Every structure is written in C-alpha cells, then in structure tokens.
Amino acid sequence: MAVRKCLACLCYVLLLGFVLSAERKTRDMIYKDIISFAPCVRRFNRDNQTGCSSDMNGNTGVVHYIENLDNLDWLLNKGPHEPYMPILSPQMFTAHVVKKLADSPKVNGMLVIHTNVEDQVMDANFSFSPDQSCPNEGFGYGSCGIQWNKPGSNLFALDFNIPIFALTDEDEVQSIVGCYNDTNKPNDKGEAQEYPLCAVELKDFMFGAVNTEICMRRSTNPTNIEYVGYCDPLSDYNVWGTLKPTNKKDLHTDSVIIAAAPLDSTSLFYNVTPEPGVELAATGFITLLSAAYALGSLSEDQKSKLDKNILFAFFHGESYDYIGSSRTVFDMQRNQFPVVEDNKKEQPAQVNLENIAMFLELRQLGLPQDQTYFAHKDPDSEGGSYFFDILQDAFRSTSVSLKKPPNGQRLPPASFQSFLRKNSSIDGLVITDHETYYNNRFYNSRFEVASYLGLNFTDDEEATSPLAEKLNDVATAVANALYVEAVDNASVVYQLEANINITSQLIYCFLYRPTCSLFQSVVDEENVASLSKIPYQFYIGVHPTEAHRSPFASLVQKLLASFIPLDINNKIKSEDCKNAEGSELFDYTYMQGPDRKGTCVKSATGFTVAVSPAFVTDVDGFPQWKSEYYSTWTESAWQTYTARLFLKPSRQQESLIFSLGMIVILISFPLVYIINLKSETLFSRE
Incomplete structure (x- = not known):
C-alpha cells in the first residue's frame, strides 16, 4: 500500500x-513578448487625471498599421474586427489623430513607432510637442504674452483611458508590422482579412484615479492593514553651491548673484530611449557647470575680493509648474534655504529674496540662429539693463553674440518667474537661443535627443563638436560677466575662459556614456560600478530620499563640488572625509579623483528638496492639494507594464475551444473518480 x-x-x-x-x-x-517599449503613464494635478492606463487585466486589440489618413479612415469607418490596437508611424502620431482614435469605441489602445529617431528629427518639416503652447501657463509671473511653443498640442493635459506604448526596437517593430502584413492588411479591394488575426495585449494598469486631492487622500488614509500607495508627489532634489563659503552673519541685502539652470525635462512616455531633454535641460545645466568650472579656477585672493557671492542653482521639476524653483522660494521665505535653520549648529548663511542682487538663468542654448543668443528680461522690471551691457561685452570676446528681444516682450517660461511672483523687484535675465518662438521643434517630447543637436558620438570623450564650441563660448561669457558683476567697480577685464575639454566631456558623459572618465573621477571606488551604462533620465520621478538620492542629481552635485572646491585633500581617508560634529558649513565628498588614488573635496555645495510646497506638512494650512498657486503634480503608482503579440482566433473559434475544454473537464471528473474507485484492481501487483 x-x-x-x-x-x-x-x-x-x-x-x-x-x-x-x-x-x-x-x-x-x-505569445511573443515585446521587450523594448516605453509606456504612457498617468499623472494628476488639482483638477484632473492625465495620461494613460490599461484595464486591470490589460487591453487587447487587433493590429492595424496607420501610416496615412486612408489607413486611419479604414479603421474608423470600415474595420469590422474591433477592438483594434493601431500601430502608428511617428508622423501620424499627432494630437488630431490620437484624439480621434482615443474617442473611438473601436480602439482599445495604441502603439507608436519610435525607432530611427535620427531620421525623424532631421526632417525640417516635422515637429511635435505634447506640452502647452505656453508651458507652465498660470504658474509664472504675469501673462504668457507669446505662444512660445508653436508645435505645442497639450497632449499632456488629456486623459486616455487606454494604454499607449512607444516601441523602441526596430526588430520588434518589423515583427509586428510583418505580422500585420501577413494576416491583417486589407486586400486590394479594401476588404478585411478573416481570422486568425495578429493582435497585441498591452498592460499598464494605474492604481490612482480622479485628481491629486482624491488620490493623495486615499494614499494617506489606508483602509486595510497593508499600506497601498495610489500616487506620489513628483519629487527629487535641487543642487546648489556657492563660490565662497558663508556663515550665518555673512549676507546682506543684494549680496548674492544666482546663476541657475533647469535639470529636468519630460515626455509623453515614461523612461523612453534615447534620452530626451537635450535642448531644454542639458544645454543649460552643462553650460552652467562649465561656467562654474571657469569661476572655480579663480585664486583664493581673487575670490576673497568678491563683493557679492555667486550661488549656482540647478532646479529640478521645472517642467511641472516650476516644482524646484517654487520650493526654493518657499524655503527662502521660511529661513530654510539652503538648510533648515538650527541655532545649535554651524551653518551656511540663510539666503532670502532680499539678498538677491541679480538672477541669471540659462536654458535652451543648443539651437541659436546665426550664432546669436538673446537675454530676456521682464518688461515690468527696471533693472537688468546694466547687467545686459556687461554680458554683451563678455559675449563679444567669443564667437557668439548676445542681443535683446523686442521691447515690451514678456519673459519666456523660466525658473526666474517663481522668484518674480514673490518679489517683482528682483533684477534678472534669462539667456536662450530663441528671440520669440522656440527654435526647438520638439519641446518636452521624445524627439528632443542628442542627434537633434547634431551630435554624433565616438569613443573620444574630449572630441569637440559645434555644440560644445557654442556652449563653451556661452560659458566663457557667463563666467566673465558673473565675475565682473560680483566685484563692485571692477574694470572690465575678461580673463576667464571655459575649458572646451570639460564642456565636451560633460556633453559626452550626460548624453552618451555615463561610465566616462569624468564621472568615474567624481565618485568613490565603491560606486564606480553603479554608474549607468546608458544616459540618465532627466525626468523628475518620485520617491527620492536623503539616503537614496537620484543618481543624476547626485552626479550634478559631485561635479559642482569638484569644479568649485574650497579644498582638496589627498591624504584624508574616506571615513574621515566629513563635517565636524554639529557643523553643516561645508560638504565633504570623497572621490576617486583624476588619478584614481582617492581625494576628499571640501565645498560649499549641497541639496535642497524639490517637492512642491503644496505637499509640505509641517506648516499651518498645508498640505494644499488643491492649490492654484503651487504645482500639484503627482504620479500614479503601478505594479508592472507588459506587451505581447499573438494570433487572435475568431469568436466562434474561441467559443469552440472553450466548449471543448469544458467537455474535457466534465469527462475528467467521473473518469478520475472511477479510476480512484478501481485503483486496487487497476494498480494491483498481481
């Protein structure tokens, strides 16, 4: 037995x-799994939900390839095999087409081809931007004045209750299109093919719903023992650094010059490759880092003679209603910038709005026409004119030029607007490559990639390019102008020069290969292996903590620290590279250094949180999830996202297979019972 x-x-x-x-x-x-894709995800603000989501178990549909309006018309008016899952060429993925498809009950999801991007961006007649025509409208200072982003379709603001994925692998695209051609493509008479048909299943169910207030309330008031988050505020860290160290008694009115740039960009698709945001974000912060490197070369004697300090600020989350800059202004008003004030500790000086003598911002610098840049100022501000003269003189020593836009023109979307909203008397300029409308045809879209700016990388990290030369010239001019502005009554001698090798390496490392020698030199030996093999995303994201900051923001801070160091000590061990107990005056960062022998870098740099003030919880009257003044953007939580290709039988075939399966099950129960009943006889050893 x-x-x-x-x-x-x-x-x-x-x-x-x-x-x-x-x-x-x-x-x-x-099934054939689709591996290389980027999903459209769901986000929320005070009023709405935007973006995309599948059903909980995914959405399926018959593939239909749309590469012209005739294909679109056939699906909407003739296609009999709904639901459909259209795959669109890049040129057909426009706001008009997407809205028509999303509104059709015959469509259950969409795919868009995102391969051979270099060919798309070189087409001068092609443009695409899912952002507003006036980005961040309603969260700046005053009215927009100009529809800066002419291709802006505002797709970001729409809610699609279907999944939309961007396909990023050419082989997988050909596999799907080939399957369509073999089984689904209508015949020469425009008649649909019979089953089985090529179909796709997309799954990216989003947990959040409705708007930020409702989603955050659900997340902060769990109804069961296990916490389930439905959405999270967009958040990361800003990076700051001062050329000279400060203490609590250093600053007075008009004693600080802020030189700023945005760190982030976004697109309709999450973690899409190649990395977008090259024009909007990278050209600005790379140029500012290069200018910081030039100013960091000043001797200690030269720095000591500066009448004003220079504060470098890199703001995160600016694409979402100025998250980083608005939080900085909020913290300045509470005496919490750059650190939370603590009378028991040694700390750098608190910077507030009255300390700001001048604000200079760099953004969108990669596409100047005729080597000409423009310095924008608010028309209601009386200041800035004298600093424009200083800047223009500094530009004359380079191969690029600087001009003023038309008189009375409003300030373009910029971080500076967050400061003007609270103190409109602050003098400031925003340097861009456009006079009125953006030269950027792909603002905040998946096409804003390195090849759009003419970059073609090799293994030579210091290889110069026309873009590097332009940005290096701007960095040189900015560094000299900041130096002259920081020294009262200084004779205008433009002696600083940005390093073209550093500028070229910054472009190479941020936009092509983060494992480059420059990035390896600013991390310690233990973290070299953690450097990404592909460019870091500039999207702000969610969930950073002080102990686990995003690698991108951390690299920017380490680079800034190495460019404007107060001291470099090759004799200190890594465990001793830190502030004295009870002191927050300096940042100590242990790096490998250029010679890879290890070095301790002391600097006046650091991080501040880039979370909208609307989500602050330690102030009376906050959080303000329905704020009309501050950004309220959150991102939905999700579990996973998948895509797969398969052949779909007809309803009759599915019913037949199901019926046969049920018959087998019904027969198996009595059969198993009989076998079990007769087991002694059936399995007898005799």
Missing part, C-alpha cells in the same frame, strides 16, 4: 512538472 502511495506521489509530481512545462511551452507558442 505504501509503495503504491509513493508511486502515486511520484507520478503526481512528474505530471505536475510536465503540466507546468507544457503550459510554459504552450504560452511561448501562443
């Missing part, structure tokens, strides 16, 4: 293994 039980158990185990293996093989025979 015991032997028979053991044999039965063994048979059961072998049968179970066979079933599981067969199930996996059967699945692989039916």
Whole structure:
C-alpha cells in the first residue's frame, strides 16, 4: 500500500512538472513578448487625471498599421474586427489623430513607432510637442504674452483611458508590422482579412484615479492593514553651491548673484530611449557647470575680493509648474534655504529674496540662429539693463553674440518667474537661443535627443563638436560677466575662459556614456560600478530620499563640488572625509579623483528638496492639494507594464475551444473518480 502511495506521489509530481512545462511551452507558442517599449503613464494635478492606463487585466486589440489618413479612415469607418490596437508611424502620431482614435469605441489602445529617431528629427518639416503652447501657463509671473511653443498640442493635459506604448526596437517593430502584413492588411479591394488575426495585449494598469486631492487622500488614509500607495508627489532634489563659503552673519541685502539652470525635462512616455531633454535641460545645466568650472579656477585672493557671492542653482521639476524653483522660494521665505535653520549648529548663511542682487538663468542654448543668443528680461522690471551691457561685452570676446528681444516682450517660461511672483523687484535675465518662438521643434517630447543637436558620438570623450564650441563660448561669457558683476567697480577685464575639454566631456558623459572618465573621477571606488551604462533620465520621478538620492542629481552635485572646491585633500581617508560634529558649513565628498588614488573635496555645495510646497506638512494650512498657486503634480503608482503579440482566433473559434475544454473537464471528473474507485484492481501487483 505504501509503495503504491509513493508511486502515486511520484507520478503526481512528474505530471505536475510536465503540466507546468507544457503550459510554459504552450504560452511561448501562443505569445511573443515585446521587450523594448516605453509606456504612457498617468499623472494628476488639482483638477484632473492625465495620461494613460490599461484595464486591470490589460487591453487587447487587433493590429492595424496607420501610416496615412486612408489607413486611419479604414479603421474608423470600415474595420469590422474591433477592438483594434493601431500601430502608428511617428508622423501620424499627432494630437488630431490620437484624439480621434482615443474617442473611438473601436480602439482599445495604441502603439507608436519610435525607432530611427535620427531620421525623424532631421526632417525640417516635422515637429511635435505634447506640452502647452505656453508651458507652465498660470504658474509664472504675469501673462504668457507669446505662444512660445508653436508645435505645442497639450497632449499632456488629456486623459486616455487606454494604454499607449512607444516601441523602441526596430526588430520588434518589423515583427509586428510583418505580422500585420501577413494576416491583417486589407486586400486590394479594401476588404478585411478573416481570422486568425495578429493582435497585441498591452498592460499598464494605474492604481490612482480622479485628481491629486482624491488620490493623495486615499494614499494617506489606508483602509486595510497593508499600506497601498495610489500616487506620489513628483519629487527629487535641487543642487546648489556657492563660490565662497558663508556663515550665518555673512549676507546682506543684494549680496548674492544666482546663476541657475533647469535639470529636468519630460515626455509623453515614461523612461523612453534615447534620452530626451537635450535642448531644454542639458544645454543649460552643462553650460552652467562649465561656467562654474571657469569661476572655480579663480585664486583664493581673487575670490576673497568678491563683493557679492555667486550661488549656482540647478532646479529640478521645472517642467511641472516650476516644482524646484517654487520650493526654493518657499524655503527662502521660511529661513530654510539652503538648510533648515538650527541655532545649535554651524551653518551656511540663510539666503532670502532680499539678498538677491541679480538672477541669471540659462536654458535652451543648443539651437541659436546665426550664432546669436538673446537675454530676456521682464518688461515690468527696471533693472537688468546694466547687467545686459556687461554680458554683451563678455559675449563679444567669443564667437557668439548676445542681443535683446523686442521691447515690451514678456519673459519666456523660466525658473526666474517663481522668484518674480514673490518679489517683482528682483533684477534678472534669462539667456536662450530663441528671440520669440522656440527654435526647438520638439519641446518636452521624445524627439528632443542628442542627434537633434547634431551630435554624433565616438569613443573620444574630449572630441569637440559645434555644440560644445557654442556652449563653451556661452560659458566663457557667463563666467566673465558673473565675475565682473560680483566685484563692485571692477574694470572690465575678461580673463576667464571655459575649458572646451570639460564642456565636451560633460556633453559626452550626460548624453552618451555615463561610465566616462569624468564621472568615474567624481565618485568613490565603491560606486564606480553603479554608474549607468546608458544616459540618465532627466525626468523628475518620485520617491527620492536623503539616503537614496537620484543618481543624476547626485552626479550634478559631485561635479559642482569638484569644479568649485574650497579644498582638496589627498591624504584624508574616506571615513574621515566629513563635517565636524554639529557643523553643516561645508560638504565633504570623497572621490576617486583624476588619478584614481582617492581625494576628499571640501565645498560649499549641497541639496535642497524639490517637492512642491503644496505637499509640505509641517506648516499651518498645508498640505494644499488643491492649490492654484503651487504645482500639484503627482504620479500614479503601478505594479508592472507588459506587451505581447499573438494570433487572435475568431469568436466562434474561441467559443469552440472553450466548449471543448469544458467537455474535457466534465469527462475528467467521473473518469478520475472511477479510476480512484478501481485503483486496487487497476494498480494491483498481481
């Protein structure tokens, strides 16, 4: 009896293994996984939900390739095999087409081809931007005045209750299109093919819903023992640094010059590759880092003679209603910038709005026409004119020029607007490559990539490019102008020069290969292996903590620290590279250094949180999830996202297969019962 039980158990185990293996093989025979894609995800603000989501179990649809308006018309008016999952060429993925498809009950999701991007961006007649025509409208200072982003379609503001994925691998695209051509493509008479048909399943179910207030309330008031988050505020860290160290008694009115740049960009698709944001974000912060490097070369004697300090600020989350800059202004008003004031600690000086003598911002610098840049100022501000003269003189020593836009023109979307909203008397300029409308045809879109700016990388990290030369010239001019402005009554001698090798390396490392020698030099030996093999995303994201800051923001801070160091000590061990107890005056960062022998860099740099004030919880009257003044953007939580290709049978075939399966199940129950009843006889050893 015991032997028979053991044999039965063994048979059961072998049968179970066979079933599981067969199930996996059967699945692989039916489905082909799509690996390389970027999903559209759901976000929220005070009023709405935006973006995309599948049903909980995913959405399926028959593939239909749309590469012209005739293909679109056939699907909407003739296609009999709904629901459909159209795959669109890049040129057909426009606001008009997407809205028509999303509104059709015949469409259950969309795919858009995002391969051979270099060919798309070189087409001068092609433009695409899912952002507003006036980005961040309603969260700046005054009215917009100009529709800066002419291709802006405002797709960001729309809510699609279907999944939309961007396909990023050419082989997978050809596999899907080939499957469509073989089984789905209408015949020469425009008649639909019969089943089986090529179909796709997309899954990216978003947990959040409605708007930020409702989603955050659900997240902060869990109804069961296990916490489930439905959405999270967009958040990361700003980076700051001063050329000279400060203490609590250093600053007075008009004693600080802020030189700023945005760190972030976004697109309709999450983590899309190649990395977008090259023109909007990278050209600005790379130029500012290069200018910081030039100013960091000043001697200690030269720095000591500066009448004003220079504060470098890199703001995160600016694409979402100025998250980083608005939080900085909020903290300045509470005496919490750059650190929370603590009378028991040694700390750098608190910077407030009255301390700001001048504000200079760099953004969108990669596409100047005729090597000409423009310095924008608010028309209601009386200041800034004298500093423009200083800047223009500094530009004359380079191969690029600087001009004023038309008189009375409003300030373009910029971080500076967050400061003007609270103190309109602050003098400031915003340097861009455009006079009125953006030269950027792909603002905040997946096409704003390195090749759009003419970059073609090799293994030479210091290889110069026309873009590097332009940005290096701007960095040189900015560094000299900041130096002259920081020294009262200084004679205008433009002696500083940005390093073209550093500028070229910054472009190479941020936009092509983060494992470059420059990035390796500013991290310690333990973290070299953690450097990304592909460019870091500039999207702000969610969930950073002080102990686990985003790698991108951390690299910017380490680079800034190495460019404007107060001291470099090669003799200190890594465990001793830190502030004295009870002191927050300096930042100590242990790096490998250029020679890879290890060095401790002391600097006046650091981080501040880039979370909208609307989500602050330690102030009376906050949080303000329905704020009309501050950004209220959140991102939905999700579990996973998948895509797979398969052949879909007709409804009749599906019903037949289901019926046969039920018949087999119904027969198996009495059969198993009979076998079990007669087991003594059937499995007798005699």
